[in-house]
Amino acid sequence: MEDPIRIGLAAGWKHVDASKLGKGGTIDTDVLIVGTGAGGGVTADLLSAAGLRVVLIEEGPLRSSSDFRMLESDAYPELYQESAARKTADKAINILQGRCVGGSTTVNWTSSFRTPPEVFDFWQRQFGLQQLSASSMSSWFAVMEHKLWVRPWETPPNANNKVLALGAEKLGFEVGAIKRNVKGCWNLGYCGMGCPTNAKQSMLLTTIPAALNRGATLYSRLRAERLRFDGNRISALDCSALQPDGIYPSGRRLLFRARHFVVAGGAIGSPALLIRSSVPDPYRLLGKRTFLHPVVISSALMPDRVDAYAGAPQSIYSDHFLREAPLDGPLGFKLETPPLHPVLYSTTLQGFGEAHAHLMREFTRANVILALLRDGFNPESRGGQVRLGLAGQPVLDYPLGEVIWEAARRALLAMAEIQFAAGARWVNPVHEAAPGYSTWAEAKRGIAELPLKPLICRVVSAHVMGGCGMADAPHRGVVDHRGRHFWLDNLSVHDGSVFPTSLGVNPQLSIYGLAARNASLLAAELSGRPVPAIP
CATH class of the missing domain: 3.30.410 (Cholesterol Oxidase; domain 2)
Incomplete structure (x- = not known):
């Protein structure tokens, strides 16, 4: 079976495995995206389609169907946060979360639900998010369902x-x-170890290749450490290259400068990056109301x-x-x-x-x-609260x-x-x-x-949400309905961390739809022209 990732790399995709870097450096781009999961992948697709220079940063490795051998011993240390053993601070809750190119979409079980209408209604009442409703989001969900082959599963259940x-x-x-969200699924049952048949329509197989085909650059095994800001704008992002084990820094460092920065590191990683960066948080909301x-x-x-x-x-x-x-x-x-x-x-x-x-x-x-x-x-x-532990790594109290x-x-x-x-x-x-x-x-x-x-x-x-919650005003949230940070003009958050509550459903489709909406708004602003919803 052909491996589309290896084919793309052979054709000239710009991918840098940071564990192999011989020296550090400074990179300039239009948009820097931290994280390659549901939010980061959709955002990269839309912004690259608008003609913007896009760089994606991923802490985990780039792996593909040739590497997915349906073995837990391979998958958990390679594809998951903390080898699939991430826990809350008191060890009472085990959290399954992806850590690879494609994020959790590479290893999830493909269940796809729209955000329930009653959840939008609650967000409107409690957080002033009048712009978001089941009706206003319906077209965004429909577009992403079409793009990612979200379909009724007609095979009899196991x-x-x-x-x-x-x-x-x-x-x-x-x-x-x-x-x-599968296309030509073989019904194997090993989705959590990466799809070996390229049936799962994850970010690894869809939006990220689309962005790379347009000239985007992907860095893997690169840890986003701290955003630099001056006044009300982010100026740069400091990153640390990891060793081949994907855990310890190699000593090589990269600095990224961009017009706009999108944080999409997940609802533990995103709040942690913003906390490490000491971004403005006058109402002390950052990292709080994290839900599981x-x-x-x-x-x-x-x-x-x-x-x-x-x-x-x-x-x-x-x-x-x-x-x-x-x-x-x-x-x-x-x-x-x-x-x-x-x-x-x-x-x-x-x-x-x-x-x-x-x-x-x-x-x-x-x-x-x-x-x-x-x-x-x-x-x-x-819910819980994200804070920083040893070496600035995130810890979730729940x-x-x-x-x-x-x-x-x-x-x-x-x-x-x-x-x-x-x-x-x-x-x-x-x-x-x-x-x-x-x-x-x-x-x-x-x-x-x-x-x-x-x-x-x-x-x-396996569902982490919140920590950078949306609201209509900075005393009630970290970002607005577009995912734009209230205090920093060129910073957006495009992942499940923006949800003000949990959803009551598996969150991937909710992230896809909201990221598509907000990335389209951002693309139109940065490119200066209207952009179609999905290329």
Whole structure:
């Protein structure tokens, strides 16, 4: 199979692996983009199409389908932040986040949802974002859905997703099919390790090659350290080249000067860069209201093989427990399934010794359901805060209060009931004190009594949002509805960090649509002429 990245490099794409630099230097460009994920990729595509000189900076490596061998041992250290072991400061939440060219779009599970209308309504009421609504954003979502092949997944769900569908339908809970951004998918199930068949329409395969074809320059293994500013304008960005391990600095440094700077390093990386740079933050909002969709997990053993590593990872969802919950009341939650691979499963599963080994021996019969808690709307659900740790690296403090645990208990009960309704012979909430249950009645009693607190009840997340929130005024947000920084004229933020709350849905399509809108506005301003929505 052809590798379009290697073909592009052979044809003359401008790519610099900073780990191979022999010396430092200074680079001038029109627009400097930090980050190559959903926001950075879309922005690079649009700005390069407007005729602007674009430079992209990525801390992780450039990898492609030739490197994606469906092996966890390769993928996690190469493609994820902190080898897929990034955690909150208290170690209570594990965070899966991409760190490679294409960012999390290279390793996500392709689930694509538009921002729910009620979320836009809340943003208008609470943050004055009158310009953003389901109606005003509809065309941007439609354009990105078309460009990135977001389509209904018509292949029957794998056995793991069928458990959710069957159990929910038996209980009268509405379920739906998840749209996926894939083209010619082989239905392998290894999306989280990079797509080996070039079916996933990630930034790695779509917008970044488009920008490189127009002459954009990509730097990989290059860490953005500090923005320099003079008055109300950014003047330059200091960067440090990394060694081939992608972790330690090599000692080579680069300085980038540009007309405009776009920060798209994700909802932990972007606030951290701005904090390191000491950008103006008079209301002390930077890094605060960072949201994760805290996820609790229920594992079940089914009578027959599930083989949850095979087939589209996520194809079925249920919003029943979102719709029945008032937006600003007790937290609602979305139900989905994850793929199961041995390392991911074993390191998330509770227990140790023989108890853990017993569950691993049943790996092929395991089903898992996830509940994504919708945080940021209830007044007691304020998310976390990004701060700087050792060597200026980001740390996320994320207190898990009673409003989270109350929803977690309801979610564990709901998932167990669904799994038993689907025929499970044993259900075990992923919780260190849960013994596992053989009947729904037993599970209902047991889960009601489980102690819920950090490090005992397993909490994970793959969705990071907020920290540079949008608002109509600087006392309520870091950027405006266009992603423009309130205090620095030539600084924009184009990623999920601008969301004022979580979304209650997988965020990639929301980032695509908003970045397309805001990058188009920026392209028109910088080029001096109207620019089509998407080239």
